[in-house]
Amino acid sequence: MQRMHIPTTTTIAVALVVLAAGSAQAQSLPDDFVYLRDLDPGIRQDIRYAGVNNFVGRPLAGYDANECIVKRSVGLALQNVQRELAQQRLSLKMLDCYRPARASRDMVAWAQDGRETEAQRRYNPGFSKRDLFRLGYIAEVSGHSTGAAVDLTIVDLRAPKGPAFDPNRVYADCTAPESRRAPEDSVDMGAGYDCSDAKAHTAAKSITADQRRWRKLLVAAMARQGFVNFSKEWWHFSLPGVGKQAYDFPIARRMR
Structure with a gap:
């Protein structure tokens, strides 16, 4: 018969300290990074790459x-964009935010593996x-x-919820x-997120008037808070002057 181990008070206390340390490690962010949910839930x-x-x-x-993890100044600017859009019963939806450098290396390996599906x-x-890479849709250093930098779109809060991705x-x-394309539960921007095609260029001529209106609305709202759009991707924006150093810490679960 196996002997049963009954934990002592000291053992339990040590275990709680270890658990607390693990939680703190999962929440610890460097150099003024924040979870966007802490600023504006x-x-x-x-986050599509998750x-x-x-x-x-x-x-x-x-x-x-x-x-979504971002620099605090980026998060505060996004909060201001959200407040403006809320007046029109719209919401931002984040598709990508901080990206660990290892993820970019993962993209490089994928692009060079010789397999197409x-x-x-x-x-x-x-x-x-x-x-x-040659055409500028993926960068080795992002x-x-x-x-x-962030990738995002707009959700019309008046519209019914769309189908889930299958x-x-x-x-x-x-x-x-x-x-016909994969559902994104957001407004129709004329081309899906991460679409490597001229139709995804912000000023593409091959989209409808309504699709162009949504793109212009997003670009204008972001620009009023200092964001600059990447012309080949209607979803990609960056806030100049925030920082140039690339980081590689993993995106951990927010514990609060």
Whole structure:
């Protein structure tokens, strides 16, 4: 018969200290980084590289939680954008925020692995994934790793909730009409998130008037808080002057 071990008061106290230390480590962020939820829990989050609904088809290295982490000044500026949009019954939805440098290295390895799948082709329908770096759609060193860049879109709070992404369903590519491409539960910007195509360029001519109106609304609201849009991606914005250093700490679950 196995002898039963009854924990002493000292053992329990030590265990609690270890658990507390682990929680503190999971929440510890360097150099003025913050969880966006701590500043504005109303901003929606769908951090795509923390799941399977992205061009790689799996979580990227370092994305251990569906959490948006940014520099505090970026978070405060996003909070101001959210307040403006709320007056129109709209909300921001974060798609990517701080990106660990290891995730960018993961992207590099993926782009060079020589394999193409239908799911991946949804994001770059016009060319091979090995051309993504040459064409400027993926960078070996990303501004996201500084905490100053974000990917986001707009949700119309008056609209019914859209369908969930189904990893087993075959969707049309990211340039297709909204009803045929993968659902994003946001306004129709004319091309899906992370779409490597001219149709995703912010000033693309091949989109409808309504789609152009949504893009202009997002760009204008972000610009009023100092954000600059990347012309090849309607979803990508950065806040100049926040910082140039790239970081590589993993995105841990927020414990509060």
